[in-house]
Amino acid sequence: MKSRCFWVSDSKLYQEYHDNEWGQPVYDDETLFEFLVLETFQAGLSWITILNKRENFRKAFNNFDYEKIAKYTESKYLSLLQDAGIIRNKLKIKSVIANAQLFMQVQEEFGSFSKFIWSYVEGKPIINKFHKREEVPATTELSDKISKDLKKRGFKFVGSTVIYAYMQAVGMVNDHTTECYKYPK
Template sequence: MKQRCFWVTDSELYKKYHDCEWGTPVYDDETLFEFLILETFQAGLSWITILNKRENFRKAFDNFDYKKIATYSESKYESLLLDAGIIRNKLKIRSAITNAKLFMEIQKEFGSFSKFIWGYVNEKPILNKFKKRADVPATTDLSDKISKDLKKRGFKFVGSTVVYAYMQAVGMVNDHTTDCFRYPK
């Protein structure tokens, strides 16, 4: 039996996410935006809730196409509020539209969102050596810094905890515990 990180439940969806995605470095803007949307909707909820609704989010938000999302009309916003397949939080839905616009502003400024976000770690994942649950932080000085920068640019639902979870998800930090089969040997 594979040894996984402490947070992985018996859910096959969770196992697959952990084994194939979480902590794997992501450099393409499309996937970076998808995780940004998912992490902002996750704020205050469990990640498994988001994973269970991920395909619904994909359909509702045009396959996470930030160019389309940035142009959503008021009627599209209203239809999202009625979509039982996603998290129907007015502020989070509104923030997805706002964040899509700001995401593209960062692309203009830096050439890509990837260059911007990965610049914080010199384009290389930070390899942590956490042994147990208590070792893994919810925030770091770096997530505080990135959060402040994103908020200053107008992004919503990007507190330090959300940003650190994002950094973990897209592999900017490798927080697989040292006993996990995914921890690099």
């Protein structure tokens, strides 16, 4: 049996996410936006809840197409509030629409969201060397800095904890613990 990070349960979905996505560097804007949406909805909930609803989110939010989401009307917003397949939080749904618009502004300014977000780590993942659960932080000075920058730009639901989880998900930091088979040797 493979030795995985402490947070991975017996759930096949969780194991597949851990083994194939979590901590893998993501440089394409489409996937970076998808994780921004998913982390927004995860705030205050468990990640497995979000993973279980991921395909529902994909369907509800036009395959995470930020250009389409940025143009959502009030009627689309109201229909999302009725969608039992997703988390029906008014503020989070509104923030996804606003964040899509802001995401495109960042693309315009930097050429891509990827260039902007990865510039914080000079384009390469930070490889941490954590052995135990207690060592893995919920926030860092860097997640504080990115969070402040995004908030200044108008992004919502981008607190430091959300941003650190985002950094882990998109591989900006590699927090696979040292006993995990995914830890870079």
